[in-house]
Amino acid sequence: MPLTRRRRLLDINTDILFYISQYLSRHDLSTLTKTCRTLHDALVYTLLRECVRLSNANMRSFCEFMHLRGEHPSPLRPYLRDVALGVPDGKVLRNPLITHMKWYEVAETFITLLRCAPNIISLSLGLIPWIFSPEHLRLALALAPRLEHLTLHNFTTEYGEALAAATNPHLRTVHFRNLPSRTWGNVGFQNPLPFLRNFSSTITSLGLFTNGSKLDSRTPPFPAMRKLDTFRLHRADDSTCWVAPLIHLFPNLEHLHIPVLATASEVIAFDGTLPLTDVSIEAVSGWRARARTWQAQHGTWTGGLRYLNVRTMLSLYQLGLVCEVAWLDVRQWAPYIPARLIDTALSDIRVRKLRLDVQLEDAFNTASPVSLSPVFNARTLTHLIIAVPRKLLTSMTMDTLLSHLGALLRHSSVTHILLGDSSQTPPTYPPSLETGQRKPLPQRAPDFPLELTAVYARESDLIEGLVCDPSALLGFFLYFEPYGLRAWTRGQTSDTNGSLWEELDQRRAYEAAHAEGMLHHNDTY
Numbered sequence: 411m412p413l414t415r416r417r418r419l420l421d422i423n424t425d426i427l428f429y430i431s432q433y434l435s436r437h438d439l440s441t442l443t444k445t446c447r448t449l450h451d452a453l454v455y456t457l458l459r460e461c462v463r464l465s466n467a468n469m470r471s472f473c474e475f476m477h478l479r480g481e482h483p484s485p486l487r488p489y490l491r492d493v494a495l496g497v498p499d500g501k502v503l504r505n506p507l508i509t510h511m512k513w514y515e516v517a518e519t520f521i522t523l524l525r526c527a528p529n530i531i532s533l534s535l536g537l538i539p540w541i542f543s544p545e546h547l548r549l550a551l552a553l554a555p556r557l558e559h560l561t562l563h564n565f566t567t568e569y570g571e572a573l574a575a576a577t578n579p580h581l582r583t584v585h586f587r588n589l590p591s592r593t594w595g596n597v598g599f600q601n602p603l604p605f606l607r608n609f610s611s612t613i614t615s616l617g618l619f620t621n622g623s624k625l626d627s628r629t630p631p632f633p634a635m636r637k638l639d640t641f642r643l644h645r646a647d648d649s650t651c652w653v654a655p656l657i658h659l660f661p662n663l664e665h666l667h668i669p670v671l672a673t674a675s676e677v678i679a680f681d682g683t684l685p686l687t688d689v690s691i692e693a694v695s696g697w698r699a700r701a702r703t704w705q706a707q708h709g710t711w712t713g714g715l716r717y718l719n720v721r722t723m724l725s726l727y728q729l730g731l732v733c734e735v736a737w738l739d740v741r742q743w744a745p746y747i748p749a750r751l752i753d754t755a756l757s758d759i760r761v762r763k764l765r766l767d768v769q770l771e772d773a774f775n776t777a778s779p780v781s782l783s784p785v786f787n788a789r790t791l792t793h794l795i796i797a798v799p800r801k802l803l804t805s806m807t808m809d810t811l812l813s814h815l816g817a818l819l820r821h822s823s824v825t826h827i828l829l830g831d832s833s834q835t836p837p838t839y840p841p842s843l844e845t846g847q848r849k850p851l852p853q854r855a856p857d858f859p860l861e862l863t864a865v866y867a868r869e870s871d872l873i874e875g876l877v878c879d880p881s882a883l884l885g886f887f888l889y890f891e892p893y894g895l896r897a898w899t900r901g902q903t904s905d906t907n908g909s910l911w912e913e914l915d916q917r918r919a920y921e922a923a924h925a926e927g928m929l930h931h932n933d934t935y
Contacts, residue, residue, distance in 0.1 A: 424452050431456045440475075461492040461532070466516050473519060476526070490527040495520055496536035497563060513537075517546045524553035531556055531580075536563035548572040561585040561617075565602070573605040581609050585617035585639075603629045603659065610634070625655040637665035644672045651701035653729055657710055667719040669741060671728060682724035682744030691748070694728045701730025718759070723747050727755040735759040743768045745780040752784035756791070763793040763927060767832050771806050774814035786822040793926060794824050797832035800890075812876045819881045828928045830889035873898045873911045887923050895919045 422430075431439055431453050439457055443450040464472055476487060495516070520541075524530065533554060538547065547569050551557070557578045565573075565586050586602055601624055606613060610630060615637040624644040638660060645652055652671060656663065671679040679697075680690050714734030720726045722744040738761045766785065772778040785791065796815075803811070815827070876886055888896045897919035898911045914922060923929050 420446075420448055427452050428456065436460075455489055458489045458491070461494050461534070462490065463494045463497065464516075464520070465496060466513055469516050469519055473523065476523070487526050488529050491529055492532040493523075493527075493530060494534035494536070494561075496538075496541050497534050497561075513541050517541050517543070521546060521549050521553065524550055529556055530554045532559040533557060534561040534563070538562060538564050538569060539566060540564075542569070544569050544572040548575055551576040551578060554578065555580075557581055559583040561587060563587045570602075570605045573602075574607065577608055579612065581612055583615040583617075584609070584613055585619065587617075587619045588621055601626055601629070603632070606632075615639075625659060627655045627658045629659060631659055631661055633662055635660040635663055638663060639667040640669075642670040642672055643668045651697055651704055651730060653701050653710075653731060654704045654708070657705070657708070661711070662713075663711060664713075664716040666715055666717070668725075668729075669719060669721045671721075671725055679728060680724060681722045681742075682747035683722065683742070685746045686724075686748075691751075694724060694751075697728045698730035701728075702732060705730070705732050715759075723752045723755055726759070727751045731759050733759065735761045737761075737763045737765070739765045741767055743770060743773055743780075743782070745770055745772075749784045753787070756785070756788040760790045761788065762790055763795075764788075764791055765795040765797065767797045769799055769802065769832075771802060774806075774811060774818070776814070776817050782818055786818045786824060789823055791822075791824055793826045793928060795828045795830070795928060797830055799832050816876045816881070819876070819883055821881075823882055825882050826885040826887070826926050826928060827883065828887040828889060828923065830887075831891065873913075885922060885926060887919070887928060895923065897922055 427449075434442070436457065439453060443454045443457065462472070476490070533550070535542070535547070535550070542550070551560075551572070555578065558580050560578075560581060560583070562569075562573075562585070565588075584606065602618070603625065606616075607630065610632045611634050613632060614634050616632075616635060617639040619639065619641045621642065623640050623642065624646055626646055638656070643652055646655060652668075656666070671681075673679060680686060680694055686694075710731070710733045712733075714736065715731075717737045717739070718726075718731075718735045719739040719741070720729070721741050723740060724744060724747045726738070726740070727747075738759065743766055764785065766782075768774075768782070770780055772780050773782050775781055776783055785794070798811075811829075815829070819827075873886060876883070884900045886898045894916060897914045899914060899922060900910050901912055920929075
């Protein structure tokens with residue numbers, strides 16, 4: 411009897427090959443496409459689907475791959491959409507002395523590549539003073555007419571006119587990043603907006619990840635801007651406030667990320683992580699008063715903000731915003747902020763949903779001066795995400811933590827709480843489990859509190875420690891990886907055990923959390 415013919419790799423359906431290619435590294439995929447023409451034609455487009463990172467080490471080989479110097483144009487050129495040049499990634503730029511191509515040659519070769527790739531929509535350019543001249547940058551932008559996303563590393567004012575001369579009609583996102591460099595030191599500039607005046611009606615997202623941003627109210631507004639990310643925001647001068655240029659420049663802003671505030675003289679503003687004196691409290695109150703006065707005269711964001719990220723509650727107080735904020739993200743619960751300042755800051759913005767990183771055990775004790783009570787007493791707050799480090803659960807039990815939360819919830823308006831790991835973010839999609847299933851409990855994870863492992867093995871009695879009447883709480887979510895999401899909802903009638911609380915299966919838990927917006931506590935909200 412003849413042997414059954416052995417199935418070869420090339421006998422597999424092309425769709426299956428595409429599926430397999432998703433699990434291969436770029437290096438392995440590149441090697442596989444070089445084995446034969448069939449695999450090359452089937453899988454090569456997968457190589458260009460994600461960002462292509464180029465440097466002086468691989469520029470020549472990539473140009474050969476794209477047949478830039480061949481007599482016949484490569485059919486791959488229209489599929490090149492996302493390119494990063496000179497951006498540190500892995501081993502490529504760790505030792506710039508070991509090169510395959512001189513940096514001055516890279517710029518010319520890159521320009522040639524752009525001439526042959528007309529569909530580039532995303533460019534990330536690093537080491538700009540090292541690789542590009544201003545003319546090179548001008549040409550690179552001119553050769554990408556469909557460009558939508560632009561990231562510039564180590565950008566200096568020397569290149570400002572090249573950017574100002576660009577006329578890319580589809581540009582939507584611009585990020586400026588200054589990487590630490592022994593060669594250039596602090597090469598950043600503080601106000602890039604004059605160089606973006608040609609895009610004032612098209613840019614919707616701006617990232618200023620530099621050593622400091624000092625925006626000027628005299629610059630014409632950017633009405634299309636919806637999202638602003640900054641690393642450190644300076645006041646233009648010490649007689650004004652932080653929000654004045656933001657409201658003037660970006661009248662339709664929805665997402666604002668300002669983790670660090672600084673004065674005009676580049677001194678970090680008070681944030682409450684250190685004890686405050688009467689003089690410092692008077693200073694921050696003065697800055698808030700200036701902001702409120704300016705907004706009373708010139709107006710604020712009439713539609714409010716969908717998302718606001720600040721470092722501490724004192725940062726929020728100093729901003730002096732007078733508008734509604736749908737989602738507030740506070741990166742740190744600072745221990746030295748008077749409760750009255752927190753009350754004032756939260757009442758100003760009428761926040762509905764709040765994410766808070768808490769690392770202090772005393773924050774959950776209502777008798778402690780650093781208690782979370784001012785947060786739970788905010789009358790407009792309905793949804794609260796509390797992120798705690800795992801080490802906190804080694805110093806206090808989950809029962810104690812839930813008991814403290816129950817005391818805080820008494821007479822509170824909070825209807826939904828998610829308690830989770832500060833190092834993890836719940837996925838925004840339900841897991842692939844059938845209705846009625848719970849995620850299987852794995853063995854104890856490394857560096858994971860043993861007590862929390864036992865908590866996840868417990869049944870619905872866990873919620874009883876959280877219930878304290880009178881309370882408006884309707885839903886409670888618990889999320890710690892690798893154990894997944896647990897959720898309880900409050901019903902109108904008691905179950906067979908006499909409890910008003912019902913634990914949801916895994917899929918329903920994600921659906922409930924998604925419906926309440928508990929999984930949208932970031933810039934994508």
